[in-house]
Amino acid sequence: MDTxxxxxxxLVFFSITAGIYAVLTLGLNIQWxxxxxxxxxxxxxxxxxxxxxxLLAGPPPGTLDWRVFGGWMLPFPVxxxxxxxxxxxxxLFIGWIxxxxxxxxxxxxTIGIAEVLRLIIKNEAWLTNGVWGIKNIPSPLFPTxxxxxxxxxxxxxxxxxxxxxxxxxxxxxxxxxxxxxxxLVLYWLLERILRSPWGRVLRAIREDEVAAAAQGKNVAAFxxxxxxxxxxxxxxxxxxxxxxxxxxxxxKFEPFYGTFIVWVMLVAGGSGNNKGAILGAFLIWGLWxxxxxxxxxxxxxxxxxxxxxxxxxxxxxxxxxxxRPRGLLGEEKFVSRMLR
Amino acid sequence: xxxxxxxxxxxxxxxxxxxTLGAIGLSLTYSILKFxxxxxxxxxxxxxxxxxxxxxxxxxxxVLGGRFGKLSFGPAMIPAFLLxxxxxxxxxxxxxxxxxxxxxxxRPVMRLMASVGVAFVLRNVILFSAGADPYYYxxxxxxxxxxxxxxxxxDQLFIIGLAAVLVVFLHxxxxxTKVGKAMRAMADNPELAxxxxxxxxxxxxxxxxxxxxxxxxxxxxAGIENKLITPELGWQALLPLFAAVILGGIGSPYGAMAGGMxxxxxxxxxxxxxxxxxxxxxxxxxxxxxxxxxxxxxFGRR
Amino acid sequence: xxxLEARDIHSGYGDMEVxxxxxxxxxxxxxxxxxxxxxxxxxxxLKTIFGLLRPHKGEISLDGREVTGFPPHVLVRLGMCxxxxxxxxxxSLTVQENLEMGAFVLRGDIKPRLERVYELFPLLRRRRRQRxxxxxxxxxxxxxxxxxxxxxxxxxxxxxxxxxxxPNLVENVFQSVKAIRDSGxxxxxxxxxxxxxxxxxxxxxxxxxxxxxFQGTGREILENEEIGKLFxxx
Numbered sequence: 001m002d003t004x005x006x007x008x009x010x011l012v013f014f015s016i017t018a019g020i021y022a023v024l025t026l027g028l029n030i031q032w033x034x035x036x037x038x039x040x041x042x043x044x045x046x047x048x049x050x051x052x053x054x055l056l057a058g059p060p061p062g063t064l065d066w067r068v069f070g071g072w073m074l075p076f077p078v079x080x081x082x083x084x085x086x087x088x089x090x091x092l093f094i095g096w097i098x099x100x101x102x103x104x105x106x107x108x109x110t111i112g113i114a115e116v117l118r119l120i121i122k123n124e125a126w127l128t129n130g131v132w133g134i135k136n137i138p139s140p141l142f143p144t145x146x147x148x149x150x151x152x153x154x155x156x157x158x159x160x161x162x163x164x165x166x167x168x169x170x171x172x173x174x175x176x177x178x179x180x181x182x183x184l185v186l187y188w189l190l191e192r193i194l195r196s197p198w199g200r201v202l203r204a205i206r207e208d209e210v211a212a213a214a215q216g217k218n219v220a221a222f223x224x225x226x227x228x229x230x231x232x233x234x235x236x237x238x239x240x241x242x243x244x245x246x247x248x249x250x251x252k253f254e255p256f257y258g259t260f261i262v263w264v265m266l267v268a269g270g271s272g273n274n275k276g277a278i279l280g281a282f283l284i285w286g287l288w289x290x291x292x293x294x295x296x297x298x299x300x301x302x303x304x305x306x307x308x309x310x311x312x313x314x315x316x317x318x319x320x321x322x323x324r325p326r327g328l329l330g331e332e333k334f335v336s337r338m339l340r
Numbered sequence: 341x342x343x344x345x346x347x348x349x350x351x352x353x354x355x356x357x358x359x360t361l362g363a364i365g366l367s368l369t370y371s372i373l374k375f376x377x378x379x380x381x382x383x384x385x386x387x388x389x390x391x392x393x394x395x396x397x398x399x400x401x402x403v404l405g406g407r408f409g410k411l412s413f414g415p416a417m418i419p420a421f422l423l424x425x426x427x428x429x430x431x432x433x434x435x436x437x438x439x440x441x442x443x444x445x446x447r448p449v450m451r452l453m454a455s456v457g458v459a460f461v462l463r464n465v466i467l468f469s470a471g472a473d474p475y476y477y478x479x480x481x482x483x484x485x486x487x488x489x490x491x492x493x494x495d496q497l498f499i500i501g502l503a504a505v506l507v508v509f510l511h512x513x514x515x516x517t518k519v520g521k522a523m524r525a526m527a528d529n530p531e532l533a534x535x536x537x538x539x540x541x542x543x544x545x546x547x548x549x550x551x552x553x554x555x556x557x558x559x560x561x562a563g564i565e566n567k568l569i570t571p572e573l574g575w576q577a578l579l580p581l582f583a584a585v586i587l588g589g590i591g592s593p594y595g596a597m598a599g600g601m602x603x604x605x606x607x608x609x610x611x612x613x614x615x616x617x618x619x620x621x622x623x624x625x626x627x628x629x630x631x632x633x634x635x636x637x638x639f640g641r642r
Numbered sequence: 643x644x645x646l647e648a649r650d651i652h653s654g655y656g657d658m659e660v661x662x663x664x665x666x667x668x669x670x671x672x673x674x675x676x677x678x679x680x681x682x683x684x685x686x687x688l689k690t691i692f693g694l695l696r697p698h699k700g701e702i703s704l705d706g707r708e709v710t711g712f713p714p715h716v717l718v719r720l721g722m723c724x725x726x727x728x729x730x731x732x733x734s735l736t737v738q739e740n741l742e743m744g745a746f747v748l749r750g751d752i753k754p755r756l757e758r759v760y761e762l763f764p765l766l767r768r769r770r771r772q773r774x775x776x777x778x779x780x781x782x783x784x785x786x787x788x789x790x791x792x793x794x795x796x797x798x799x800x801x802x803x804x805x806x807x808x809p810n811l812v813e814n815v816f817q818s819v820k821a822i823r824d825s826g827x828x829x830x831x832x833x834x835x836x837x838x839x840x841x842x843x844x845x846x847x848x849x850x851x852x853x854x855x856f857q858g859t860g861r862e863i864l865e866n867e868e869i870g871k872l873f874x875x876x
Contacts, residue, residue, distance in 0.1 A: 038449055040378075040456065097632055103449045104376040105631055108582045111378075112624035115579055123617050255575070260460055263453070307468040314461035321454050322442045518746065521735065525743050528732040535694070535726060536789065537718035537747045 001162040012172045019179035020240050022281035025265045027233030033271035035226040036206050038103045041110030043258025044117040048090055049083035049235025050242040051128055056082045058137045066125035076140035080239045087235025088228045095227040099220050121250050133249030137242050145171045175244055190274050202226055256310055264317045270327030348608045350490040356604020357503035360597050361558030363584035365551030367596035371527040372547045375451040379459035381574030383428055387556020388569045389466050391424035392475050410494035412478040425553040432552030433545050467571045474568040499561045507597055519546050579620045583627035589640020644669045645828050646797050651700035653690040660686045662852045673829045677836040678849035684832040688799050692724040693717050719747055723790040727801040730786035733775030737766050740774055740785050744792030759788040780811035797828040804835050816842050840864050
C-alpha cells in the first residue's frame with residue numbers, strides 16, 4: 001500500500017509538470033502549428049510570465065535578497081493574468097518587428113530575444129534577484145488547504161500511515177486539478193477559436209499566404225495576433241510553474257527545458273493539432289522521466305546522466321523529422337480539403 | 341572614455357577574427373544548403389575540444405612541449421590544430437550524410453529544426469565526454485606588446501594574423517579552384533548546377549568540410565584568447581555569428597567577413613558603455629536593426 | 643534508328659499527369675521544334691527527357707541506349723545537354739566561369755572547348771571576364787547556350803530560348819542555333835516563336851493537352867492552315 005501511495009504521489013507531480021508543458025505546447029501550436037511562425041524563444045515568454053507572476057503575486061524582497069522591486073502578494077489570478085499580459089506585450093513588440101520576415105529570420109530573432117532575456121534575468125538582480133532566484137512564492141489556497149488537512153489528520157489519529165501520507169499530499173492533488181481544469185478550458189477555447197472565422201483565415205494563410213493576401217486579408221496582422229495569443233499562453237504556463245515550484249531560478253528557463261523540449265513535444269504529438277500538442281507533452285515528459293530512472297542504474301555522474309538524456313531527446317527529434325514529420329496525430333482536419 | 345576607443349577597436353579585431361571564421365562557414369552553408377544551421381556554433385566547440393584533447397594527450401606523453409616565443413602555445417598546437425580541423429570537417433560531413441541529406445527535399449525550416457536538434461546532441465555529447473568544467477588551453481599570464489599605440493598580446497596578434505591568412509586562403513579557393521567556383525555556382529542556382537552536371541552532393545560535402553574547418557579554427561582561437569573552453573562556447577557564439585552573417589548579407593561569405601569584424605568591434609567598443617555580460621545583446625541589437633532597416637545586409641543580394 | 647527517341651511518355655508533377663503518351667524523335671544533326679499552346683506540356687517533355695522528372699510510363703533512348711530516368715549528371719556525360727528557360731546562368735560568376743561550369747564533369751584541359759565556344763560566340767570572348775549578372779538578356783542566352791556546348795554534346799535541348807528577348811535578338815538566337823547544328827549537334831527546341839523556329843527546323847511536332855497532335859517537316863507545319871490559325875498567329 002505504501003508503494004501505491006508513493007507511485008500516486010509521483011504521478012501527481014509528474015502530471016502537474018506535464019500539464020504545464022502542455023500549456024506551453026498549446027501556445028507553440030498556435031504560433032507554429034496553425035500560423036507557421038518559427039519561435040525558438042519559447043523560454044523567453046515562459047520566463048517572463050513566471051517572473052511577472054512572481055513579482056506580482058509573490059513575496060516582497062527579503063533581507064538577504066538583492067532585488068528591490070516587486071512582491072506585492074497580489075492574488076494568484078492577478079499573477080496569472082499579469083503574466084499573460086506582459087508576455088503578450090513582449091510578443092507584440094518582437095512580432096511587430098519580425099513577423100514580416102522569413103521563417104529563418106524570425107527563428108534567429110526569437111532565439112536572440114530569449115537569450116537577451118536570460119541575460120537580463122541573470123544580471124539585473126535588482127529586479128530578479130539574479131542567479132539567487134526568487135524564493136517562497138506562494139501557491140494559491142495553500143494555507144487554507146494545509147490547515148484543513150492538518151485539522152482532519154489531528155481529528156483522526158488512528159489512520160494508517162499510508163492514508164496519512166496520501167492526505168498530506170492533498171495540496172498537490174488540488175494543484176493538479178487546477179492545472180488540468182485550466183488545460184481543459186484552454187483546449188475547449190482554442191478549438192472554438194480555431195473554428196471561428198478568425199481561425200479559418202489563419203489556416204488559409206498557412207495553406208497559401210499569397211492567395212490569402214490576394215483576398216485582401218492583412219496577413220501580417222493575423223500572424224501577429226496568433227503570435228501574441230501563443231505568447232500569452234506561454235506566459236501563463238510560466239505563472240502556473242512559478243506558483244507550483246515556489247522557487248524561480250534561471251536554470252529552469254534554459255534553452256533545453258524552456259524551448260527545445262517544448263518543440264520536441266509538439267513535433268512528436270503532431271503540430272497543427274491541439275490534442276497532439278497535449279499528447280506530445282505528456283509523452284515526451286514521460287520519456288524524460290523514464291530516462292531519469294534508467295540512468296539512475298548506470299554509473300554516470302549527474303551531469304553525464306542529464307547530458308545523455310538530452311542527447312536522446314535530440315536524436316528523437318531528428319528521427320521524427322526524418323521518418324514521421326507529421327508526428328503521432330498529424331494535423332487536425334477541419335473541413336474536407338478542397339481538391340487542388 | 342573615448343581614449344579607450346583605439347584599444348577597444350583592437351580588441352574588436354581579435355574577437356572579430358574569431359567571429360568571422362565562424363560566420364564564413366555559417367554563410368557558406370546558408371547560401372549553398374539554403375538553411376540557417378543552428379548547430380554551427382557547436383562545430384566551433386567541437387573543434388576547440390578536439391584540439392584541447394590532443395594538447396592534453398601530447399602533454400601527457402611528454403612530447404612537443406615548449407612555446408613559440410611569446411605565444412602561449414608551442415609545437416603541440418600544430419598537429420592539434422590540423423587534426424581538430426580535419427576531425428570537425430569529417431564530423432560535419434557525416435552529420436550531413438545522416439541527417440540533412442535525408443531532408444534535402446523538405447522545406448528549409450525542417451532542416452533548421454533538425455539543426456537545432458543536432459546542436460543539442462553535439463553540445464551534450466561534449467558535455468558527457470568532457471564534463472561541464474572548463475578546460476584550459478594555458479594558464480600563463482601573458483605580457484602585452486605595444487603596437488601602433490595599442491596593447492595586444494602575442495596571442496592576439498597571432499589570432500588576427502591566422503584569421504587573415506585563412507580568409508585569404510578561402511578567397512583564393514573560391515576564386516580559382518574548380519570546386520570553389522562550383523560552390524559559388526551552387527549558391528547562385530542549385531538547380532542549374534544540377535543541370536550542368538555538377539555533382540551537387542560532392543560540392544555539398546566540400547561546403548561542410550570547409551565551413552566546419554573554419555568553425556573549428558574559430559573555436560580553437562577562441563580557446564587561445566579566453567584561455568579556457570566550456571561546452572557552451574559555441575551556443576553562446578550563435579548570436580554574434582548570426583548577427584555577422586545577416587549584417588554582411590546572406591549569401592556572401594565576403595559579407596560575413598566584414599560582418600564578423602564589425603560585430604566584434606561593436607561588441608568590444610560597447611564595453612565602454614555597458615557591462616560585458618551584455619555583449620551578445622549588442623550583437624542581437626545590431627541584428628534586429630539590420631532586419632528592420634536592410635534585411636539583405638550590407639553586401640547581400642537576395 | 644534516331645539519335646534521340648522518346649516513346650509514349652506519361653509524365654507530370656507529383657500526382658498530376660501532364661503528358662499522356664507523347665512520342666518524339668530527333669535524328670543526327672537535325673533541328674526539331676516542338677510547338678503548342680501554353681500548358682501543352684512542352685517544357686515538361688524536355689525536363690522528362692533530361693531526367694529532371696521521372697516519367698510514369700514510357701521509354702527514352704539516346705543513340706540506341708535506354709536512358710529513361712537517368713539523372714542529369716549522367717546524361718551530360720552521354721552527350722545530352724539542356725538549357726532551361728529561366729535562371730539559366732550563374733549571375734555572380736563571370737562568362738568564362740559559367741562556361742567552365744559547363745565542363746565541370748571533365749578533367750584535364752578545357753581550353754580547346756572554350757576556344758570552340760568563343761569561335762561560335764565571339765562576343766563572349768570579348769566579355770569573358772564580365773559577371774553574367776550584369777549582362778543583357780540576349781547576352782545571357784548566349785552564355786547559357788555556350789555553357790551547354792562545352793561538353794560537345796551530340797544533342798542540345800533548348801527550352802524557349804527566345805522567351806523575353808527583343809525581336810532583333812530573336813533572329814540572332816535562331817542564327818546561332820543554325821550555326822550550332824552546322825557544327826554537328828542535333829537540337830530539340832521548345833518554342834513560342836513558332837514561325838521563326840519552324841523556319842529553320844527540319845521537322846516539328848505540335849503538342850496539345852499533353853498529346854501529339856501533328857508532326858511533319860518544318861515546312862509542312864508552317865503551310866498547314868489549321869495549325870496556322872491556332873498557333874502560328876496567322
